[in-house]
Amino acid sequence: MAGKRRIFAGAQLRQLRExxxxxxxxxxxxxxxSAPYLSxxxxxxxPLNPALLERLSQQFPLDWPDLEADDMGRLAASLREALADPLFDGEIPADQLARMAEQQPLLAQRFVALHAAYRRSGQRLEMFDEALTADNVDGARLPWEEVRDWFHLANNYVDPLDRAAESLSRRLRRGAPSPDIAALESHLRNALSIxxxxxxxxxxxxxxxxxxxxxxxxxxxxxxxxxQLAHQLASLALHDEITAVVESARLRSAASRQLLFAGLCNYTAGALLMPYEEFRRTARELRHDIDQLAQQFGTSFEQTCHRLSTLQRDGARGVPFFFCRVDMAGNITKRHSATRLQFARFGGACPLWIVHEAVAIPDRILVQLAETPDGLRYVSMAKGLVKPSGSFTRAPRRYAVALGCETEHAxxxxxxxxxxxxxxxxxxxxxxxxxxxPRPDCDQRAFPPSDRAIEVDPDRRGVVPYGFS
Incomplete structure (x- = not known):
């Protein structure tokens, strides 16, 4: 193509290899x-050609997006992500994706946009379905459901707040990975008169x-x-930035807006204590060892897991993780997924998932390789936690957190x-x-799938007393 910029990236390739x-x-x-060609x-x-750009992006998804790439290379990468949806069968070779991006860029852009709209429509349909089948009479989502869905549709990453918190953290932490309590207290007292x-x-x-x-x-x-100190500091020092995000969210009720403000203060506090670039770099160096990360940044196990699930900044993404917190009754009280795994919107999660066992075994990390019905595999880590109440009169909180990724990032x-x-x-x-x-042979099934008719044979009894079409 005439005028197309050629990409020479020898230094980046050598650094990646080393x-x-x-x-x-x-x-x-x-x-x-061939090795001579690489040399x-x-x-x-x-120069790098489009097919090689695509292969590098596919082989090194966390390293290569940080390197310079042209619009065609980014378009080919977006095509690959869209076509990885289980909706489509098989893979398209990298060189074919590159040719599609080069020869039919407008068609490729519209396909990517159409797939993104399809995903968003499916997510919103689930939200409306949940509202219509909920216990509230008018079918409207409750404030906490509306705020939860807002974070989900935002992909659990809020760029202006994350960058503002990172800038503030840089001034407070004095060369350390994270601001300590003394730095937070000093800023509250001296800069904010608290x-x-x-x-x-x-x-x-x-x-x-x-x-x-x-x-x-x-x-x-x-x-x-x-x-708690970081939450209040964020609420005061970055009040205008947080308010602007709340006002742009267009939530239905005052309660939803107040709840979103509190949630964004929590989000910003996490970004303040675990500033994006420093945290992302350290996480990759430690291969996402939660205990080591928590020690370096002075954060709890849960806070560290949650922050890992928010690393979705364009051009500097972290490993796409799913994260959730499950209580003793099996309720999912926090959830987010940057992977293709989506959590249950009704009732509890699958009983075969390791997180349920982790609730009963505090302070022990359990690991599981799991496969969903669409054939995708995930590595999941879960740990049971006990949060002390500080008093004999109040029972401690017991729950488990889980973090996982698709096996391609194992x-x-x-x-x-x-x-x-x-x-x-x-x-x-x-x-x-x-x-x-849809699994027909699961011994742990609690009730049949809602979209299938059950089949009962009075002369035959399995572990589950029915089958389904």
Missing amino acids: TRGLKQSDLAGLLGI QLESDDR SLIYSSQSGLRTFDPEMGHLTVDPGQPTESQRF GEFIYADGLDLASGRSATPIGVSCRIC
Whole structure:
């Protein structure tokens, strides 16, 4: 194509290869080219062609998007992501995707946009379905449901707040990975004129805006106290930025808007304590070892897991994780998925999922290789947690958190070590929930799928007393 910019990226290719500990022959084999050809690319004697850009993006999804690429390369990558939907069968070779992007760019752009609209429509249909079948009479979503869905549609990443928190964190942390309690207290007192009181008489955190008094319960773990300070600091220092996001959300009720403001303050507090670039870089170096990350950033296990699920910044994405929190009754009280796995919107999650066992076994990490009915496989880590109440009169909170990714990212996830990812029998067959799971032979099924007619044979009894068409 006339006027098309040629891309020479020898230094980036060499850095990528050395970072991954690959020989030229190894990387050449992954890219389907000869070692001499790779040598010429690394010496900038030859430019990268669209097919190679696509292969690099496919082989190194977390490294290559950070390198320079043209519009055609990005379009080919977007095509690949859209065509990875289980709706489509089989894979299209990288060179064909590159040719589609080059020869029919307008058609490719509209296909990508159409698929994105299809996904959004499906998500909204689930939301309306949930509202219509909920217990509330008018079928409208409750405030917390509306806010939960807003975060889901935002892909759990709010760019202006994340960047503002990262900038503020840079000023506070003084070369450390994360601002410590002293830095947060100092900024609250000196920059925002807030007086701090540590007392267990006013809940976990109470702020008096007229007097400028912030009261924090000292009975909380240190990382929880620190998060409460960060929440209030974000609420005050970045109030205008957070308010602008709330006003643009167009939520139905005042309660929804208030709840979104509080949720965005929590989001911004996490971004303040775990600033994006520093946290993303460290997470990759540690292969997403949650305990090590929590030690370095002074955060709790749950806070660290949650932050990993928000790393969705354009041009600097983290591993696409799903994250959830499940209580003792099996209720999913937090959830987000940057993967193709979607959580149950009705009732509990699949009983075969390891997170339910983790609730009963606190402070122990369980790992599972699971396969959903669409054939996708996920590496899942779950840990049971106990959050102390600070008093004998209040029971501690017991729950589990889970974090996982698709197996194509298993090399970046330390919890996948030791799992037999290639075996056809090593994966646990899970579903989203019994309500929509099509598996006919599951011994753990609680009730039949809602879209199938049940079949009862009075002369035959299995573990489940019915079959379905």
